[in-house]
Amino acid sequence: MVEQRGLGLWFTHAIMIFGVLIVFFPIWLAFVASTVTQPEIVSPPMPLWPGDQFIPNYKKALFSGVNVPVATMLVNSLIMAIGIAVGKIVISLLSAFAIVYFRFPGKKMFFWLIFITLMLPVEVRIVPTYEIVAGFGMLNSYGGLIFPLIASATATFLFRQFFMTVPDELAEAARVDGARPMRFFWDILFPMSRTNIAALFVILFIYGWNQYLWPLLITTDPEMNTIVMGIKQMFPSGDDVADWPVIMATSILAMIPPVIVVISMQKLFIRGLVDSEK
Amino acid sequence: MATVELNNVKKRFGPVEVIHGVSTTIKDGEFIVIVGPSGCGKSTLLRMVAGLESISEGEISIGGKTVNDLEPMDRDIAMVFQNYALYPHMSVRENMGYGLKIAKIPKAKIEEKVNAAAKLLQLDEYLDRRPRDLSGGQRQRVAMGRAIVREPSVFLFDEPLSNLDAKLRVQMRLEIRDLQNRLGITALYVTHDQVEAMTMADRMIVMNAGRVEQIGTPLEVYETPQTLFAAQFIGSPSMNVFETTIQNNTLSIGDITVPVNTEAKGKVAAGMRPEHVIVDDNGPLSITVQMGEPLGANTLLHGRLDGTSDAFTISLPGVHHTLAGQVIRFAVDPRHMHLFDIKSGERI
Numbered sequence: 124m125v126e127q128r129g130l131g132l133w134f135t136h137a138i139m140i141f142g143v144l145i146v147f148f149p150i151w152l153a154f155v156a157s158t159v160t161q162p163e164i165v166s167p168p169m170p171l172w173p174g175d176q177f178i179p180n181y182k183k184a185l186f187s188g189v190n191v192p193v194a195t196m197l198v199n200s201l202i203m204a205i206g207i208a209v210g211k212i213v214i215s216l217l218s219a220f221a222i223v224y225f226r227f228p229g230k231k232m233f234f235w236l237i238f239i240t241l242m243l244p245v246e247v248r249i250v251p252t253y254e255i256v257a258g259f260g261m262l263n264s265y266g267g268l269i270f271p272l273i274a275s276a277t278a279t280f281l282f283r284q285f286f287m288t289v290p291d292e293l294a295e296a297a298r299v300d301g302a303r304p305m306r307f308f309w310d311i312l313f314p315m316s317r318t319n320i321a322a323l324f325v326i327l328f329i330y331g332w333n334q335y336l337w338p339l340l341i342t343t344d345p346e347m348n349t350i351v352m353g354i355k356q357m358f359p360s361g362d363d364v365a366d367w368p369v370i371m372a373t374s375i376l377a378m379i380p381p382v383i384v385v386i387s388m389q390k391l392f393i394r395g396l397v398d399s400e401k
Numbered sequence: 402m403a404t405v406e407l408n409n410v411k412k413r414f415g416p417v418e419v420i421h422g423v424s425t426t427i428k429d430g431e432f433i434v435i436v437g438p439s440g441c442g443k444s445t446l447l448r449m450v451a452g453l454e455s456i457s458e459g460e461i462s463i464g465g466k467t468v469n470d471l472e473p474m475d476r477d478i479a480m481v482f483q484n485y486a487l488y489p490h491m492s493v494r495e496n497m498g499y500g501l502k503i504a505k506i507p508k509a510k511i512e513e514k515v516n517a518a519a520k521l522l523q524l525d526e527y528l529d530r531r532p533r534d535l536s537g538g539q540r541q542r543v544a545m546g547r548a549i550v551r552e553p554s555v556f557l558f559d560e561p562l563s564n565l566d567a568k569l570r571v572q573m574r575l576e577i578r579d580l581q582n583r584l585g586i587t588a589l590y591v592t593h594d595q596v597e598a599m600t601m602a603d604r605m606i607v608m609n610a611g612r613v614e615q616i617g618t619p620l621e622v623y624e625t626p627q628t629l630f631a632a633q634f635i636g637s638p639s640m641n642v643f644e645t646t647i648q649n650n651t652l653s654i655g656d657i658t659v660p661v662n663t664e665a666k667g668k669v670a671a672g673m674r675p676e677h678v679i680v681d682d683n684g685p686l687s688i689t690v691q692m693g694e695p696l697g698a699n700t701l702l703h704g705r706l707d708g709t710s711d712a713f714t715i716s717l718p719g720v721h722h723t724l725a726g727q728v729i730r731f732a733v734d735p736r737h738m739h740l741f742d743i744k745s746g747e748r749i
Contacts, residue, residue: 263440292486295453300500300547310499314490 150378157181157371162365176368184372187350189357192221193343193373199268199348200332201380207331208324215275219282224294234283241276245337253340263344268363272337278323285319286312321391329381350377403464403477403554403587404429405450410459412445412611420446420611427712428587432578435610436598438634444559446608447591451480464554469518473673478558479548484564485540493519494528497546504559518546521580537570545580556581558590562597586672595635599623603629607631625739629746632672632739638701640672643711643745652738657685657709662735662746670741675701675716677737684732687690688713694724703728 152171156164159174179314180190184193221227252271261267297307306393348356354373359365385392390401405427412420412437420442427433433441448454450461452473461468468476479500487496495502496512497518504512519737522542532540548556558726561577562570578601581588592598598605599619607614607622607630614624615631626632626640633639643654651658676699688704699720706713707728716730721728741749 200433200440257506270436290484292482292484293488295451295486295546296482297472297478299451299478299480301503302499306489306503307599311488311490317490 150375153371153374154159154349157184157368157375159368161364161368165280176189180368180372181376184369186375189366189369191348191353193350193353193376195346196348196350196353196373197376197380199265199347200351200377202265203268203334203338204328204331204380205347206265206326207334210269210273211275211278211327212320212323213284214273215278216313219286219322220312222279222283223286224304237276237279239276240294241280245272249336249340262341263347267341268334268338268349272331272334275327278327278369281319281323282316285316289315293367318391318394320392321388325385325388325392328384332381367368404588405555405573405587406460407446407450408460410446410449410461412442412449412454413457418457418611419579420449423606424459425606425613425616427587427589430587432581432588432601432603434590434592434598434602434605435608436592436602436605436634437614440655441594441608442590442611442701443608446561447557447589448587451478452476463591471585477554479551479553479555480559481541481544481548481561483560484621485532485544487540489532492529492531492636493524493535493543493546496532496543497550500547500551509713514550514552515546518549519660521549522546537565538573541565541573542556542576545577549580549584549678550726553588554586558588558592560588560592562592563594570580570597577601586678586703590598595637599635604648605635609634623749625679626672627748629670629672629741632741632748633723636674636676638716639712640674640739641706641711641713642670642713643671643706643713645669645671647740654706657708659733659738661738661740661749662674662733663740665740668743669749670743670746672739672741673733674737675714677734678715678717679732680715680717682730682733684730684735687728687730688715690723690729691725693721693725695720706730706733 146159152169155170155173157180158168158177160176163170163174186192186194188196219238222230256262256267256271259267261270272369274286293311297311302310332349334349335351336353339345339352342348342352345356350373354370354377357366357370357373407425409422409424410420411422423446430461435446437443440718445454449456450463450473452468452471456469463478465478466709473480484498484714488499491499497515501511501514511660515528516525519528522545524539524542524546527535527539527543532543558577562573565573577590577656590597590601596702602619604616605616605622606616610629614634615627617627619635622631622635626635630640633642645652645654646668647653647663650661650663652661652669652671655657687707688702689707690702690704692703694701694703697720699719700717700723702715702721702723704713704715704716705711714732741747742749
């Protein structure tokens with residue numbers, strides 16, 4: 124680490140604080156907008172300090188919303204984000220385990236098949252995926268929100284790389300100790316991947332939380348809206364008047380769960396990215 | 402406790418044969434060291450006994466039971482790995498008890514066995530620590546403990562000391578030997594270190610390029626090596642070998658002749674251990690010293706055997722301040738002269 128003293132220290136801090144202010148300013152504006160009344164927002168200049176409408180605005184957002192209460196959308200988003208994160212982790216752990224520890228015909232091919240799917244973003248295959256989900260009758264359901272996004276080449280690849288750094292002797296020692304493959308997976312490999320799993324959970328939770336296009340396509344029932352797409356749905360169409368304070372309160376509420384996940388798992392997250400337990 | 406029998410065991414990786422038929426019988430309670438240079442197939446052989454490698458041909462039996470198709474856990478063996486292979490997320494106690502836990506042995510019984518093994522290995526204080534908080538020697542002991550608690554009939558060691566520093570290695574060598582003695586469990590120990598082989602083995606198997614060169618007690622191998630390879634691999638510094646011709650019980654090096662006691666005739670490879678050289682100002686042979694290595698207890702003199710171009714090393718007891726270029730004359734006891742067929746490398 125470079126150590127700086129005197130003027131340099133002040134200077135770097137000044138730049139850092141300036142940067143933070145720039146990044147933070149829009150969020151601050153959103154927060155301010157969520158605490159004032161509708162006329163105050165639309166009449167310029169925009170207020171820069173919070174008003175006195177905090178409780179009524181948030182109450183309105185959470186329990187009645189524009190189309191559907193934000194509380195419902197939060198729950199939907201939470202189920203979808205956790206479903207995607209957990210599902211992706213389970214599937215990729217198992218497939219990486221198979222690819223690294225078992226010899227089977229076509230092993231290389233399967234690995235490359237998984238790897239190639241990395242090159243296809245959700246958007247590219249969204250029409251056929253929609254067809255399939257609709258065919259299964261999973262529109263407007265949690266299953267429809269979660270399952271199409273649950274396979275992850277990135278996570279599989281990550282776990283594969285991690286498993287390959289685990290010494291072979293460990294698997295052999297477990298074999299001598301009498302552990303069958305799945306026992307080895309549960310007792311040894313899974314606990315050793317703990318930090319990687321945590322890091323991945325944070326990333327995937329946010330990935331799931333921020334899904335926009337997919338929920339927009341397959342949920343028509345407002346009861347199934349997720350919050351990220353729900354914000355957009357609150358925008359007025361035609362002659363309606365936008366209820367900006369409530370929309371802004373919803374935006375702020377939408378940010379809270381990812382922030383909580385990041386902060387609460389920060390320690391594990393950083394350990395998972397930096398070192399592995401060996 | 403059991404005997405281990407290898408019957409013409411071969412190993413092929415694809416078309417390449419790496420072990421060309423090894424046969425031997427290991428007696429109950431015997432400590433066998435398999436020694437050889439890197440890549441000679443010694444670890445592969447051990448892993449075949451463990452069940453971690455398949456057997457391409459031949460048969461391995463443990464305690465009279467053929468184990469070719471058994472999983473490692475069903476062979477009644479325990480193995481200690483070179484890098485210890487301790488489970489990093491488990492405490493010492495859990496590491497040692499893991500095999501028993503899988504075997505569904507009651508908790509109290511596991512506790513009892515682990516405590517007994519820990520006491521034996523002086524690990525009592527460390528039972529709740531993680532492997533990463535232990536020193537190399539302690540980790541080694543945990544790996545041993547994990548093997549002991551299972552009460553196997555055969556211990557398998559795969560170069561267990563090669564990650565330790567020199568001093569600790571000497572200490573652990575004694576500990577392992579002592580432990581095996583007390584428990585009376587048959588042991589197979591793989592190493593590339595001939596000192597470990599000499600000091601620990603009841604009998605050693607000298608391997609080279611997938612073949613067994615010699616099986617015998619350390620002193621047998623040292624005193625009557627059956628092949629040129631065994632002669633040079635065992636003993637430190639290694640045996641001096643030079644080509645020579647024999648006629649009428651005399652061996653000639655240049656113009657010099659030395660009497661030997663042999664039936665052999667013609668070209669042979671003659672071997673002489675550095676420590677068997679008898680320094681004698683009237684001796685028939687001499688070397689011109691190029692370099693001296695004082696080790697304290699003895700001094701090694703490296704040079705060329707006069708009359709040949711072969712490198713030759715002499716080991717003298719005590720400290721000698723010898724300068725490069727100095728000529729040392731010496732004699733040889735014919736009993737300490739080893740003769741080998743120049744083509745096959747077999748002892749004559």
